[in-house]
Amino acid sequence: MAGENHRKLEVGMESIVRSLRQDPYALETVYLSAIAFAGRVKTIAPLVELPLFYPPKLPLGSGTSLGQALFHLMSEIDRNTIKTTAEQKGDWKPMVFLITDGKPTDNYIPAIRKWTDEYQNKATIVAVALGRYADLKVLKELTENVLLLEKTGTEEFKKFIAWVTASVSSQSKSVETGASDKLALAVVDKSVLQLVDDLRKFEAFxxxxxxxxxxxxxxxxxxxxxxxxxxxxxxxxxxxxxxxxxxxxxxxxxxxxxxxxxxxxxxxxxxxxxxxxxxxxxxxxxxxxxxxxxxxxxxxxxxxxxxxxxxxxxxxxxxxxxxxxxxxxxxxxxxxx
Ligand SMILES: [Zn+2]
Ligand SMILES: [Zn+2]
Incomplete structure (x- = not known):
C-alpha cells in the first residue's frame, strides 16, 4: 500500500483505537495486533490488550505478498491464542481485518489452501478491498466476507473506519454478553462499502x-x-x-x-x-x-x-x-x- 490509502489507514488505526477505548465491552475483551504486508511481512504491533495498544506507523513498500502474509498470520495465531481444552476456556475466535489495495505479487495458492483447510474455523477473516485494483477473486477464495470500498476519498474512508470500529465493538459485545463466537459485523452503509457476495456483479471493471x-x-x-x-x-x-x-x-x-x-x-x-x-x-x-x-x-x-x-x-x-x-x-x- 502506498500514497493516500497508506496515510488514511494510519490515521484510521489511531481513530479505531481511540474510539474502542471509550467502549467498556471492548476494554474488557479486545486484544489487538497489527501485521503489515507489502513485498515483505512483519508484525508491527504484537498482540496486547486494548489499553496497552499503540497504533504503529505503517511501513511503505512495494509488492503485495499475500501468501507470505497469510503464513505469517497463521503462525501468529498459533503462537498467541489459547485454545479451548477440557481444562480451560481458551480465547475467542480471532477476527482479522485484511485490508489491501493491490493484487498479490507472490504465490498465494498454498497459503490460501492451508488457511481454508486448517484455520478458517479457528479465525474469521474479513477482507476489505480498497478500490477496484485489489483482486476480489483471490479474496473470495480466502473468505466469504469480502467488502469493497470502491471510492477511497476522505469521507468514504472515515465511514469505513467507523464501520471497522463498530464491528469490533459489536463483536466484543456479542462475546461478552451472548458468549457467542459468531461473526457480528456492524451494518454496512451500502453507498460506501459493498458486500462482495456474487463476484460476477463486480467483474465488469x-x-x-x-x-x-x-x-x-x-x-x-x-x-x-x-x-x-x-x-x-x-x-x-x-x-x-x-x-x-x-x-x-x-x-x-x-x-x-x-x-x-x-x-x-x-x-x-x-x-x-x-x-x-x-x-x-x-x-x-x-x-x-x-x-x-x-x-x-x-x-x-x-x-x-x-x-x-x-x-x-x-x-x-x-x-x-x-x-x-x-x-x-x-x-x-x-x-x-
Ligand atoms: Zn434469448
Ligand atoms: Zn434498442
Whole structure:
C-alpha cells in the first residue's frame, strides 16, 4: 500500500483505537495486533490488550505478498491464542481485518489452501478491498466476507473506519454478553462499502477482461458475456504493434437485480468488437447469437436474421446477415443505465 490509502489507514488505526477505548465491552475483551504486508511481512504491533495498544506507523513498500502474509498470520495465531481444552476456556475466535489495495505479487495458492483447510474455523477473516485494483477473486477464495470500498476519498474512508470500529465493538459485545463466537459485523452503509457476495456483479471493471451485458429478446432477462484478454505483439526492427485480442470465456445468465448492484454510471471505456473472438448463444432462450446490437446500443439475442424487438428500447430493429467486416463499438461494463 502506498500514497493516500497508506496515510488514511494510519490515521484510521489511531481513530479505531481511540474510539474502542471509550467502549467498556471492548476494554474488557479486545486484544489487538497489527501485521503489515507489502513485498515483505512483519508484525508491527504484537498482540496486547486494548489499553496497552499503540497504533504503529505503517511501513511503505512495494509488492503485495499475500501468501507470505497469510503464513505469517497463521503462525501468529498459533503462537498467541489459547485454545479451548477440557481444562480451560481458551480465547475467542480471532477476527482479522485484511485490508489491501493491490493484487498479490507472490504465490498465494498454498497459503490460501492451508488457511481454508486448517484455520478458517479457528479465525474469521474479513477482507476489505480498497478500490477496484485489489483482486476480489483471490479474496473470495480466502473468505466469504469480502467488502469493497470502491471510492477511497476522505469521507468514504472515515465511514469505513467507523464501520471497522463498530464491528469490533459489536463483536466484543456479542462475546461478552451472548458468549457467542459468531461473526457480528456492524451494518454496512451500502453507498460506501459493498458486500462482495456474487463476484460476477463486480467483474465488469477488470482491465484484462471485457464484460458485455445483453438482454434476452424472449425472456427479457439480462445475461453477461465475458472475454479475456489474450496479449499478443507483432514486432519488427523498429516497430511494435499491439495485436492483443479478447477471447470469449463465458456467458452467464443474470437476474434482474444485476442492475441494482451496478452503480448506474456508464463506463467510458469502449472495445472494438473486431478485437473480440468467439460468440456464445443466449443462456436464457438458447437463441444462436447472443451478440446482436441494436442501434440504441443495447445487446440482445437473435436466432436468425430479420425483425427483432429490442428489449432495451422497445423498438423493432432489422438484422441482416452479419457482416464479418463490420466492427461495431460497444459500451464496456454495465450496460443497464
Ligand atoms: Zn434469448
Ligand atoms: Zn434498442
Amino acid at each position: 477488470d482491465p484484462d477482461s471485457v464484460i458485455l451485458v445483453g438482454r434476452c429478446q424472449k425472456k427479457r432477462l439480462p445475461y453477461l458475456m465475458k472475454y479475456e484478454k489474450f496479449p499478443q505483439e507483432l514486432s519488427g526492427d523498429a516497430i511494435r504493434i499491439d495485436t492483443s485480442y479478447f477471447d470469449f470465456s463465458g456467458c452467464y445468465s443474470l437476474e434482474e437485480d444485476y442492475f441494482s448492484w451496478s452503480d448506474g454510471t456508464p463506463t467510458k471505456q469502449t472495445v472494438n468488437t473486431s478485437e473480440l473472438r468467439g460468440a456464445p448463444g443466449c443462456p436464457h432462450c438458447g437463441a444462436q447469437v447472443a451478440f446482436a446490437m441494436c442501434s440504441c446500443g443495447g445487446i440482445l439475442c437473435i436466432n436468425q436474421p430479420g425483425k427483432a424487438l429490442c428489449p432495451w428500447c422497445e423498438q423493432t430493429v432489422q438484422f441482416d446477415n452479419q457482416n464479418e467486416e463490420t466492427s461495431m463499438w460497444v459500451g464496456r461494463g454495465a450496460n443497464g443505465s
